[in-house]
Amino acid sequence: MLLKKKNAIVYGAGGAVGSAVALAFAQEGAQVFLAGRTAATLEPVADKIRSSGGRAHLATVDVLDEDAVEAHAAAVVSAGGSVDVSFNAISLPQRGIQGVPLAGLSAEAFELPVATYSKANFLTARAAARRMTDQGSGVIMMITASPSRTATPLMGGMAPAWAAIEALSRGLAAELGPSGVRVVCLNAAGMPDTPQITEVYQLHAEAHGISRSAFEAAVTGQTLRQRLPRVAEIANVAAFAASYRASAMTGAIANLTGGLVVD
Template sequence: MLLENKNAVVHGAGGAVGAAVARAFAAEGARVFLAGRTGSALEAVAGKIRAAGGVAEVATLDALDEDAVEAHADAVSRTAGSLDVSFTAVSLPQTGIQGSRLVDLPPAGFDLPIATYTRANFLTTRAAARRMTAQGSGVILTITASPSRTAVPLMGGMAPAWAAVEALSRGLAAEAGPHGVRVVCLNAAGMADTPQIAEVYGLHADARGISRDAFQARMADLTLRKQLPTVAEIADVATFVASDRARGMTGAIANLTGGLIAD
């Protein structure tokens, strides 16, 4: 198993991406600590992991709350003996953020994602890095989307927020690398099989006066394989990158855009 005897924290584990990654981690042997704001969603994910024979624990907390994030990292390290993998997949409702031109966007629609995504990723990755550098090992994963590196209209503050998370990941990799800690950011095109992406596609479709299905087809056509990545595909790569088989990878932006961005 790729993650046998590893202890993994997943922030935003109640969402589609976080839940998929948590299940994939558990399937490969990790003891998974699910963190997020909605306890019922976390318990549902934990139930699926346990039913499949995995080990999962739940903590309800806000990734924007510094004290809560630090206390949770302490609790994991203390009870499990180590914090080996950290993955952050926080999200926001996108109405009022995406789907409007920058010249028409109120400051709040621009500021909110930048403040939220950067702070949440900073607090969660910092908490993980503190424990991992002390123990001399660990893997920290973040996730962004293709507009961080492409020219995409109607993204509001999301593209700058994702670009900031990527810069944060590289900087942390440089600082934590000498202590045995790897940091990798996963960059994905919109996974059409998640409720949030369905919402986002609807906002962009409405702004263009087309159907959501038509907009999704346009997005898929921009990829080289003519299909968008799935949540399961993202989870598979996250699991591999978190494992020792990817120990030569750090400070990298892993391209999961299906060729929408051709590196």
């Protein structure tokens, strides 16, 4: 098992990506600490992990509340002895954010994802970094999407938010590397098997006056594989990148776009 005897925090663990990553971590032997805004979305994930023989704990945490984030990280150390992996997979509803031209977007709608994603990833990464530097090891992980690196219309503040997260991950990697801490960001294309991407594709389809399936087909056609990645593929890479087998990887933006973005 790649993550045996490791303690992993997954923020946004009730969502499609967060739950898949939490399950992948557990399957690789990690004790998983599920964090999210509501216990109701976390409980089915915890039940699934436990029914498969894994170990899961859950806590309601507001990732924009620095005291709550710090208290939860401290509780994880008290319960497990360490924080070995921290993965932030939080998300926002996208209606009113995507699918609107920048020239017609309100300042508040533009600012919401930029402020939310940047602050949330900073606070959770900071909490992890403080504990990982003390123990001399650990992996901090974040997730972004292909528009951070492409000229994609109607993204509102999402593309700038993702670009900021990638810059944050590189800065953290530079500062934390000497202390034995790695930082990896996963950059994915839209995963059509997640409810949020279904919502996003519908918003863009409406803006372009086409069907959701037609919009998805257009995006799919831009990938080298002619197939968009699935959430399980992202989760599997997350488990690998968090493990000792990826020990040479830090400061990296892992390209999981299926060739939508070519490095």
